[in-house]
Amino acid sequence: KAGVTQTPRYLIKTRGQQVTLSCSPISGHRSVSWYQQTPGQGLQFLFEYFSETQRNKGNFPGRFSGRQFSNSRSEMNVSTLELGDSALYLCASSLGPAGGGYEQYFGPGTRLTVT
Amino acid sequence: QKEVEQNSGPLSVPEGAIASLNCTYSDRGSQSFFWYRQYSGKSPELIMFIYSNGDKEDGRFTAQLNKASQYVSLLIRDSQPSDSATYLCAVAYSGGGADGLTFGKGTHLIIQP
Numbered sequence: 001k002a003g004v005t006q007t008p009r010y011l012i013k014t015r016g017q018q019v020t021l022s023c024s025p026i027s028g029h030r031s032v033s034w035y036q037q038t039p040g041q042g043l044q045f046l047f048e049y050f051s052e053t054q055r056n057k058g059n060f061p062g063r064f065s066g067r068q069f070s071n072s073r074s075e076m077n078v079s080t081l082e083l084g085d086s087a088l089y090l091c092a093s094s095l096g097p098a099g100g101g102y103e104q105y106f107g108p109g110t111r112l113t114v115t
Numbered sequence: 116q117k118e119v120e121q122n123s124g125p126l127s128v129p130e131g132a133i134a135s136l137n138c139t140y141s142d143r144g145s146q147s148f149f150w151y152r153q154y155s156g157k158s159p160e161l162i163m164f165i166y167s168n169g170d171k172e173d174g175r176f177t178a179q180l181n182k183a184s185q186y187v188s189l190l191i192r193d194s195q196p197s198d199s200a201t202y203l204c205a206v207a208y209s210g211g212g213a214d215g216l217t218f219g220k221g222t223h224l225i226i227q228p
Contacts, residue, residue, distance in 0.1 A: 033215050043159070043203065045215035056215055057120035082132045090158055098207045101166060106158040 002027065004093045005108035012113045020077040021110045025072050025093030029105075032074040033098060034066060037088040037109070046089075049074055050097045078112075086114045117142040121219035124192050129227050134191040136222050138204030141185070147207035148180055148187045149216065152200045159203055163189060194226045 005024045013019050025032050034046040049068035065081040066076040079087055088111050092104035116143040128134040136150075147166055151159035165171045165178040165187065177190040187206075191198055201221040208217070 011163075035215075041224055042219040042220040043205075045217065048215045058215065088158075092216075098147075101207055103149065103161055104205075104216060105161060106151075109158045 004105055006089075006091050006107040006110050008110060009108060010111045010113075011110060012046060013081050014115055015081055015083060016031045017080060017081050018077060019081060019112060020038050020075055021091075021112075022106060023074045023076075023091030023093075026075070029093040029095055031094045031097050031102065031104075032068055032072065033045050033092045033094070033104060034074070035090045035092065036060075037090055038086075043048055043090070044051075046076065048098060055097055055099075058114045083114050087113060088112075117145070117206070117217045118152050119169060119204055119217050119219035121202075121204050122224050123220060124223040125225050126222055127225045127227055128165075130194060130196060132194055133227070134194045134198065135198040136189040136202050136204075136224065138187045138219055139185055139190075140187070140204075140206045140217075142206070142208055142217075143182075143183070143185065145206045146183075149205040149207070150176075150219075151188045151205060152198075153203060153221065155182055156202045176203060188193050193226075196226045196228050199224060199226045 031050045032049040033054045068074045086108045091107045094102040094104045096102040150163040153159045163178040179188045199228040203221045205216040
């Protein structure tokens with residue numbers, strides 16, 4: 001069974017630009033969660049989607065948004081990029097929502113660098 | 116504010132010994148607990164999960180959960196150099212307004228040959 005895929009793997013953007021990251025979950029998984037990982041803050045929860053609905057959102061500004069499609073693929077968008085948005089963005093796939101105790105499996109991540 | 120605390124380390128353990136990694140969490144409503152291993156430059160890999168008080172064993176790994184003390188641990192027996200990595204503890208709150216997994220900042224484990 002194929003794992004979680006994320007595209008692109010690496011991205012360099014300039015301050016003020018916007019970016020869209022994509023995540024394809026494991027086949028049959030309906031929940032996708034997004035996390036930001038930085039050396040200083042560790043892994044921080046961005047948002048979770050289940051059956052095309054956003055269930056939860058972490059403590060991030062409105063510049064961070066996402067969506068989920070009917071095939072469970074998900075995208076996240078960051079508008080008006082700031083230097084502090086440089087991070088590894090991880091997508092995690094699970095059968096059901098995190099609150100239901102389902103195990104989450106991570107993709108390889110997208111390394112975003114903002115200059 | 117749900118918090119998960121881990122000692123950042125590094126925790127240095129000789130090859131063949133038992134590595135013991137600890138994690139405490141703040142929210143008593145937490146019901147699912149996960150251990151991830153992350154090698155440098157890679158994404159986290161799920162290695163254990165536990166939902167009930169007590170021990171759960173899988174190969175060289177044992178997860179231990181004590182909900183009364185809000186404490187979860189991971190034991191790695193017969194530690195190997197390939198176990199050297201950062202170990203992340205994650206906690207899921209089961210209930211309305213769940214906010215995904217809350218992660219600790221990880222413990223850096225070094226297995227010395």
